[in-house]
Amino acid sequence: MPAEYREVSFIIHPLEPAREILIAELSLLPYDSFLETERGLKAYIKEADFSEDAIRNLHVLALQESQINFQTRIIPEENWNANWEAQFDPILVDDKCSVRAPFHKPKEVAYDIEIMPKMSFGTGHHETTFLMIRQMLQMEFSSKNVLDMGTGTGVLAILACKMGARKVRAIDIDEWSYTNALENAERNHCEGIRIEQGDTTLLGIGDGYDIILAN
Structure with a gap:
């Protein structure tokens, strides 16, 4: 049944x-x-x-x-x-970045991100995620080395990838978030993102990042 x-x-x-x-x-x-x-x-x-x-x-x-x-x-x-589908509306940030689910039509924007959030945090509906995306759109990511700590759905790491970051590393302690971030990275053709499950102990002495994202 x-x-x-x-x-x-x-x-x-x-x-x-x-x-x-x-x-x-x-x-x-x-x-x-x-x-x-x-x-x-x-x-x-x-x-x-x-x-x-x-x-x-x-x-x-x-x-x-x-x-x-x-x-x-x-x-x-x-x-x-x-x-x-009826309750997960797509969002648009400053007419530049769209965050949507697979069942929504793509937007003609600079950065179109497709997310299936499941149990993970980070769809853009939460105010802090929305503001993080807005701030990122004002920054230069081209050729940068980026760390996304507490990646959730991977939405910020994916945006960094789409904005031209040279390397993107995404970490989350939650197993469900780790799996979801992997799926979403593949969904957005950002398989180059290094996604790991764990906490700050994964960070080594001497690791250098141009930009650190923490939402």
């Missing part, structure tokens, strides 16, 4: 830093994907793996500095892609 998914919609006030903490905690559970919204977060998990008790036991819900409410609904598997 087709698997069903559970959508968990979180309303968060104030948004940060509670949303980032929530994503970090949910990443330890078997959720398939996250979608950041204007008011909070939507998380998706197979119905067979869903536990409301696991959500209620999240430490972030006990924070006095924020208020988090949630509700859930079941999504039949046949509606999964349509539901995801």
Whole structure:
């Protein structure tokens, strides 16, 4: 029988830093994907793996500095892609860079980036990612040696590659992000990006970078 998914919609006030903490905690559970919204977060998990008790036991819900409410609904598997496509809108940064999913039409811009985010952080919808892209568009990456620390989906590393960086190294401690970044780099014909799973211990003494990205 087709698997069903559970959508968990979180309303968060104030948004940060509670949303980032929530994503970090949910990443330890078997959720398939996250979608950041204007008011909070939507998380998706197979119905067979869903536990409301696991959500209620999240430490972030006990924070006095924020208020988090949630509700859930079941999504039949046949509606999964349509539901995801309907909610993941492409973004455009300064008419120069487009970040979109594979089911969106390409934009005629200088840098068109195709991302399938899954559970990884970095679609451009998050304000810090958007601002990082905007700042990068004002910089010179041609022939530069670039490090993207905490790469998530790999979107910033991919942009650096498309902007002409000589070398790009992308690191993330999360296994899901590592795998997703590899897939997205290949999707954007940026297979030359050196993508690794780990933390700062991977950086050696004497490693030199012209530009370091940390989102």
